[in-house]
Amino acid sequence: MSENKIPYKIYLEESEMPKQWYNVRGDMKKKPAPLLNPGTLEPMTIDELSGVFCRELAAQELDDTTTYFDIPEEIRNFYKMYRPSPLVRAYCLEKKLDTPAHIYYKFEGNNTSGSHKLNSAIAQAYYAKKQGLKGVTTETGAGQWGTALSMACSYFDLDCQVYMVKVSYEQKPFRREVMRTYGAKVTPSPSMETEVGRRINEQFPGTTGSLGCAISEAVEAATTQEGYRYVLGSVLSQVLLHQSVIGLETKAALDKYGIKADTIIGCAGGGSNLGGLISPFVGEMLRGENNYEIIAVEPASCPSLTRGVYAYDFCDTGKVCPLAKMYTLGSGFIPSANHAGGLRYHGMSSVVSELYDQKLITARSVEQTSVFEAAETFARIEGILPAPESSHAIRVAIDEALKCKETGEEKNIVFGLTGTGYFDMVAYQKYNDREMNDYIPTDEELKKSISQMPKVDK
């Protein structure tokens, strides 16, 4: 094994790092449906979007024709501190599974935010700084995105205001402290600092908050303070654009060793990691150059692709954001309380949704105990304790590798390992104590939340 030509970790040279992001929409003949103004049901204009987002990010959001965007040098320099990330050949896992498949994973967890979220956070902070803003606001649930944004804002000396769902703020004090160490102001949501927060606190005394409420507070804070804009860590097309750096590096690393991926697997919540990982591969499919089997993996407890509908819906629970056409369970859907990891978004990036609708990618849902089982196996044999989100992809990668064992196929399986689980030990504890169980929403439940969606005839 030690004499193998492919090393355990393939690192690109600094000079081989991508200098441009890839916008897969540019190569799509049928484009994702546009964002709609919830009042007029007309496509959002750049002027409308620029009230909430930085102007350059709003432009990226709306641009579905340009295929490549230059990555500004300042962002490339930041990337160099933690990128290129390694593409790892999982020799030990292959041996353990006794599979003829070759398993590779792109590991995005080697930075303090612990996930791929930093790739877009630094871009969004950069454009905010360039526009001369004072700061940005955002919401965070578990804290991964909030941490990434805090790091990015600290680097560019921008004020960072994070509304953190109150229950997480109290139960995950360590995530909160990482953000504070990076100089962010972290406010438990609902707070008494915004109108919407005060109203919710009054209506529901003692509430521990929700992501929808935190979004509403962050948007209000952005639009009522001079020199602030709101930023978001997933779902949006601009985020997928920035995250294409994952896929571009993955493809460059495979090409360097003459490896052709057969199956590409990514976990999917809002779709930022999956979209970023697969975009250059999908691009080849769209241009008729190559073919891949692509699998989006979602939790059985929040199955937007596999059990949702493809329709216009609100992006947020608070219904203050534009409407997006996407696979969705209805913006009122909330995963069961026993769902331990992330990937709890009710919808899916409109780009990923459209690719799925065009059957360029497939989807599969997995239950959480089998996900943590895969996580434990992976941690013990590959030496990295994975995030629960990432472990969804591990589960399916292992399943596919075991299929190869049966068929004897030497497939090249590539999956995205989006992050580490160091701040998710409460979930691991549940698994270790055998207190974790599965929950799959009933058809009734889904029907109910889907029936409450806006009726948009587009």
Next chain:
Amino acid sequence: MSENKIPYKIYLEESEMPKQWYNVRGDMKKKPAPLLNPGTLEPMTIDELSGVFCRELAAQELDDTTTYFDIPEEIRNFYKMYRPSPLVRAYCLEKKLDTPAHIYYKFEGNNTSGSHKLNSAIAQAYYAKKQGLKGVTTETGAGQWGTALSMACSYFDLDCQVYMVKVSYEQKPFRREVMRTYGAKVTPSPSMETEVGRRINEQFPGTTGSLGCAISEAVEAATTQEGYRYVLGSVLSQVLLHQSVIGLETKAALDKYGIKADTIIGCAGGGSNLGGLISPFVGEMLRGENNYEIIAVEPASCPSLTRGVYAYDFCDTGKVCPLAKMYTLGSGFIPSANHAGGLRYHGMSSVVSELYDQKLITARSVEQTSVFEAAETFARIEGILPAPESSHAIRVAIDEALKCKETGEEKNIVFGLTGTGYFDMVAYQKYNDREMNDYIPTDEELKKSISQMPKVDK
């Protein structure tokens, strides 16, 4: 900056990784003093040591003449999963400090144990497996070593029993869960499972334990169970031997780009990281080939090198282990309760102690608020949240770089960044809340603990 020939991160190729560990004792004319049997005050024999340690590790412990030891292929394969670790050029920190100095750091935190401890844990687990043992026992305080050992044992399918100081077990449940995820049995110490644990629980009802007590329990567990041995994560010469992989990689990476280090800085608790980082450089000094300024950095609250005495002392508070000649504050010394990070060992590796006594290395002590200030600066500008231990080295690296700013010297400063602080957020919270303060032991206190040391006339 982007056109600079030296990349942000220097990675060796897999083929350039060290195939041998370097034993600096082999090049020392005056050797470190031998371990003594506490009963006879005669040097420990391999047979005596083999009752507690694996035989091959006992042999490494006693061998002060062999300069190179082959790294077994199984260990090299494990190393390939997280090594070579990057040598990072701290471009952003240099710019922030506006210093002409070039700052490099060897980052050992990119693995789930979060520190360099894994380098020796995997070696110790390997030799235990090779000897046909069932398992190993150890103690852990904060949990870094326990985590590393759990990972290593899981890889080689060895039973791993960790006695974790009770107060840590209760206050750091996440560290405990990482160990459990890797299959380790973690027992709060003092426990009711060992004779010494039961005795201490009886004598001191409600005690929250100490490292000394946990060591005693782990040693008892190793020597009373068939097929078990005790392992230790620092201080010992065998550990420094395994950790030489840090220094060897550092030197290879510097050589690759024709960089000559001027100043080498490492934090020092028991001495394993410092000893590993500096050993190949000290080797060159011992052989008269080169000269370096080497600085060991210790906490002002536990200043064994800067304020201790060089004499034989017990390695453990429980006084069950052999005597070692070292710089020590007395085995009864316990750092002030407000000391937040690790580096709380009362003594210092006998190898590092002897190098210090021969004036091949220097030492400096720093206070914890200034350490956390450096940690915060570093986290914000270099994007890695450092372990409190590692931040001692950051403090002095920044101080030295600022001196260069005054003198205009373009020194090459290299320091060891031993790990990440993701499980140390309680300490960061204290710092963020401005509740952290400093404590320096008085001369009286040190005099008292030093006066209680054994009187050995060697």
